[in-house]
Amino acid sequence: MSSFRELGASGLMTPPMVLGGNVFGWTADKAASFRILDRFVERGGTMIDTADVYSAWVPGHQGGESETIIGEWLRSSGKRDKVLIATKVGMLDGEGGSKLAPARIAAAAEASLKRLGVDTIDLYFAHQDDEDVRQEDALAAFDTLIRAGKLRALGASNFHAARLKSALDLATRDGLPHYRVLQPEYNLVSRHKFEGELEDLCVTHNIGVVPYYGLASGFLTGKYRSHADLGKSVRGGRMAALLEGKGQKVLEAMDAVAAETGASLAQIALAWLAAQDGVVVPIASATSIEQLDELIGAWDVELTRDQLDRLAAAGA
Numbered sequence: 001m002s003s004f005r006e007l008g009a010s011g012l013m014t015p016p017m018v019l020g021g022n023v024f025g026w027t028a029d030k031a032a033s034f035r036i037l038d039r040f041v042e043r044g045g046t047m048i049d050t051a052d053v054y055s056a057w058v059p060g061h062q063g064g065e066s067e068t069i070i071g072e073w074l075r076s077s078g079k080r081d082k083v084l085i086a087t088k089v090g091m092l093d094g095e096g097g098s099k100l101a102p103a104r105i106a107a108a109a110e111a112s113l114k115r116l117g118v119d120t121i122d123l124y125f126a127h128q129d130d131e132d133v134r135q136e137d138a139l140a141a142f143d144t145l146i147r148a149g150k151l152r153a154l155g156a157s158n159f160h161a162a163r164l165k166s167a168l169d170l171a172t173r174d175g176l177p178h179y180r181v182l183q184p185e186y187n188l189v190s191r192h193k194f195e196g197e198l199e200d201l202c203v204t205h206n207i208g209v210v211p212y213y214g215l216a217s218g219f220l221t222g223k224y225r226s227h228a229d230l231g232k233s234v235r236g237g238r239m240a241a242l243l244e245g246k247g248q249k250v251l252e253a254m255d256a257v258a259a260e261t262g263a264s265l266a267q268i269a270l271a272w273l274a275a276q277d278g279v280v281v282p283i284a285s286a287t288s289i290e291q292l293d294e295l296i297g298a299w300d301v302e303l304t305r306d307q308l309d310r311l312a313a314a315g316a
Helices: 030-042 065-077 102-116 135-147 161-174 197-204 216-221 227-232 236-244 247-261 265-274 289-300 305-314
Strands: 018-020 047-049 084-089 121-126 151-157 181-183
Touching: 018 030, 030 065, 030 289, 065 102, 084 102, 102 121, 102 135, 121 135, 121 181, 135 151, 135 161, 161 197, 216 236, 216 247, 216 265, 227 236, 236 247, 247 265, 247 305, 265 289, 265 305
Parallel strands: 018 047, 047 084, 084 121, 121 151, 151 181
Antiparallel strands: none
């Protein structure tokens, strides 16, 4: 297993992949989720990422389903001391208001702690920016939770560079907690949301970057190579735009690197991501033991500079 990596200045460390919990209670039922979580720990994984909103998009769900399954697994497995738990607030309205209203942050954190069955959330993300709430008010709400021992470190997800920088400046000015980790959408076919100003900001301020959608919802596994493939999963409908854009060119470049390395396309996608400036580790989800083992195989894939450059050029 590859060495642990520091998540910026958060004080947290993780092996080269964070396990995404968005599938738990959705495309992975409770039994499958437990098997995946057990296997992840068995293979040396330590950080599990979820959110209070997972999986509210499923008919009949309200959110919290993923946290509930993780909590049940923590209790039944006794492995709380072997893992770090990351979860999020800001997309699910409820008690206390909406998004990042201070009362909402307080209520949502308590609900997440209860579902997870833990005393402390290791890494708590503002899931999206909320321009209707003063940033210092949101940070003060997080600060209250940190001081109470309910949170260890703070992260931001889906923030633009200007808003992340202003939050950092306010935190420094007012003695409030800084966002130490960033979770942006970033992969070989979706790069504009991170590369450039946001990436530079994270490098400058030692913010650990843990991208989501590293496999572009499965597109970068090679599963979707024609419009006839779009019906292969519930996510297939999102792939048409990628097929019509630069997706085919990226897959061709990945096929060439796969022939050179013997690695799978999923492994190549994650290895490319892990090699980018500012990126600490990618987040990836699995719905079976076989998928998880393949993803963990990316930990040991080292791409050459030429391979990295060719992949980047294909997706430019």
